Amino acid sequence: MAMRTFIRACLAVALAILVVVAAGRPTGAQADGEQDDNLVVVTGRAEVRERESVDTVVIADGPALIAGTVRNGVVAFNGDVVVTGTVEDEVVAFNGRVTVRDGGVVQGDVVSRHEPVEQGGGRIEGSWERWDADAFTSAVGIFTWIAVWVAVSFSTLVLGLIMVLLVPRGARAVDEQRRERIGPVIGWGLVVTLGLPLLAALAMVTLVLLPLGIAMLLALALTYLLGYTTAAWLLGRAILSRSHPVGAFLLGWLILRVLALVPILGSLVGFAAVVVGLGAIVVAAYRTRRRPTVPEDHEPAPPAPATA
Numbered sequence: 001m002a003m004r005t006f007i008r009a010c011l012a013v014a015l016a017i018l019v020v021v022a023a024g025r026p027t028g029a030q031a032d033g034e035q036d037d038n039l040v041v042v043t044g045r046a047e048v049r050e051r052e053s054v055d056t057v058v059i060a061d062g063p064a065l066i067a068g069t070v071r072n073g074v075v076a077f078n079g080d081v082v083v084t085g086t087v088e089d090e091v092v093a094f095n096g097r098v099t100v101r102d103g104g105v106v107q108g109d110v111v112s113r114h115e116p117v118e119q120g121g122g123r124i125e126g127s128w129e130r131w132d133a134d135a136f137t138s139a140v141g142i143f144t145w146i147a148v149w150v151a152v153s154f155s156t157l158v159l160g161l162i163m164v165l166l167v168p169r170g171a172r173a174v175d176e177q178r179r180e181r182i183g184p185v186i187g188w189g190l191v192v193t194l195g196l197p198l199l200a201a202l203a204m205v206t207l208v209l210l211p212l213g214i215a216m217l218l219a220l221a222l223t224y225l226l227g228y229t230t231a232a233w234l235l236g237r238a239i240l241s242r243s244h245p246v247g248a249f250l251l252g253w254l255i256l257r258v259l260a261l262v263p264i265l266g267s268l269v270g271f272a273a274v275v276v277g278l279g280a281i282v283v284a285a286y287r288t289r290r291r292p293t294v295p296e297d298h299e300p301a302p303p304a305p306a307t308a
Contacts, residue, residue, distance in 0.1 A: 037055045050085065053069040056070065059079060062078075063076075068086075081098045088107050092110075093112040152228075163230070185283050193275050
């Protein structure tokens with residue numbers, strides 16, 4: 001029942017957004033006999049008078065008074081709904097009470113925070129479902145968390161496969177630093193992971209460097225994903241050193257993504273993965289630039305002829 005209420009509330013919000021977008025302008029009470037498709041009110045009072053007929057009523061803050069006919073539904077975000085006319089579909093009051101007075105009819109269901117009231121001959125032909133704001137917040141948080149987990153998993157999977165298949169030398173270079181220079185890897189990883197957002201924040205303090213700071217903040221997500229993906233490759237290589245590079249990466253990626261499902265532990269592991277991955281990249285890049293390049297076909301020059 002809670003899930004059903006959540007889904008119906010989401011549909012009501014989506015309907016309200018569509019109505020607001022479709023409406024050319026917010027409107028208040030309509031004149032007698034005037035026909036309009038939708039009644040949208042930001043703040044104040046939404047009123048459908050007798051002999052008036054509209055499709056949908058949406059109000060953000062304030063009461064809704066329905067004395068005429070609403071062919072679809074009524075959505076009130078913060079306010080009561082009073083029906084003395086006819087609502088042919090649902091009535092949703094997220095933070096208010098629905099009251100159906102003598103002569104009023106709600107042909108659909110009612111979703112509201114408080115139990116609806118039927119006065120005199122007013123009647124609700126559908127059922128009432130309680131709106132629980134705390135449950136909605138928790139459900140939104142869970143769905144958001146799942147969406148982020150899926151997005152990060154897919155991004156790191158694609159990025160890792162590109163790294164292993166298209167840049168194999170770079171992948172081997174960072175793995176070499178992980179095996180031989182773990183101390184500098186962790187140190188530089190902490191410097192980069194913590195230093196980049198600090199530099200971005202400092203740059204945003206001054207107006208001249210504000211664009212640079214914003215650009216650095218936007219690049220942080222990709223930078224951290226790169227470090228996390230590199231750590232997945234390093235973890236897989238540490239377990240399967242003789243395996244195919246793709247297989248090693250997939251193993252490390254799978255371990256990290258499963259651990260990411262564990263509260264608190266997943267965050268700690270993710271931070272450690274970013275630190276190690278970025279540190280390995282920085283150290284590998286530094287060592288590669290310092291290493292002298294000698295052509296494979298290089299041969300020592302012949303000795304100079306002896307002089308008499």
